[in-house]
Amino acid sequence: MTTKAVIEVLTGGQKGTKIKVLFNPNNYSLDHGNQFAWHTIPGLSMPIAQFVSGQTPSLSMELFLDCYGESADADVRDYTKQIAGLLAVDKDLHAPPMVKFVWGSLKFQGIIEKLNQKFTMFSNKGNPVRATLNVTFKAVYGVKEQFQDIPRQSADRTKQKLLRQGDALWMIAAEEYEDPGKWREIARANGIDNPKKLETGRTLTIPRLE
The missing domain is CATH 2.40.30.200 (Elongation Factor Tu (Ef-tu); domain 3)
Incomplete structure (x- = not known):
């Protein structure tokens, strides 16, 4: 049938x-x-x-x-x-x-x-x-x-990320924290004064969120 x-x-x-x-x-x-x-x-x-x-x-x-x-x-x-x-x-x-x-x-x-x-x-x-x-x-x-379907690395611990050509801090913040506005946290942790001048190949510290 x-x-x-x-x-x-x-x-x-x-x-x-x-x-x-x-x-x-x-x-x-x-x-x-x-x-x-x-x-x-x-x-x-x-x-x-x-x-x-x-x-x-x-x-x-x-x-x-x-x-x-x-x-x-x-x-x-x-x-x-x-x-x-x-x-x-x-x-x-x-x-x-x-x-x-x-x-x-x-x-x-x-x-x-x-x-x-x-x-x-x-x-x-x-x-x-x-x-x-x-x-x-x-x-x-x-x-x-x-969020259950997407495996994600936790944002509550410090990580390292290699800076690629074309990367911007807001893009990295969006990827890591799901909030592009948190780019300042990354800039502060890496001593970056001008987010428009990023050195390709540099290793960035992605700080954990408090």
């Missing part, structure tokens, strides 16, 4: 609701990416890349819905509105609910970011009986979850 894909509602007034798709998707796309800041250094042929953050993963697919022949009053919108309704703001959450798309080993948790509905067949009464939905889910992770 073929397992049907399900959209589970995780939060809000519909929490616990499971919406079964009428037909499993023929394919789906998972998108991942990273965001970089590019810094131009005079004298270099190419800019220096600084990692800023990862981009939010997304899941996209096309869902087919068909209720032709169910009854004289059949209307496929009775099915599409169950999914479209997950874009609406929940009165308790003041935001759309979190959902999870589950199909076999695929379990994608987040929100429905966008939905396009295309109605392609109509009954004699003018009711749509066939539709195609293009759905995009966007993953949602809290700050705590993200």
Whole structure:
């Protein structure tokens, strides 16, 4: 027996609701990416890349819905509105609910970011009986979850760091402390009076935070 894909509602007034798709998707796309800041250094042929953050993963697919022949009053919108309704703001959450798309080993948790509905067949009464939905889910992770997933060296102990060409103290502070404003702590620990004049190849002391 073929397992049907399900959209589970995780939060809000519909929490616990499971919406079964009428037909499993023929394919789906998972998108991942990273965001970089590019810094131009005079004298270099190419800019220096600084990692800023990862981009939010997304899941996209096309869902087919068909209720032709169910009854004289059949209307496929009775099915599409169950999914479209997950874009609406929940009165308790003041935001759309979190959902999870589950199909076999695929379990994608987040929100429905966008939905396009295309109605392609109509009954004699003018009711749509066939539709195609293009759905995009966007993953949602809290700050705590993200820090648990990223192994980091603790900022509460002193470290050494080799100064590379193109490095700036604010960039190092952002990388080590996640706060570019703490560049002064690094400057003070290394006796740097002018942060714009840094010697490539120098070993910097990265002080622990009190």
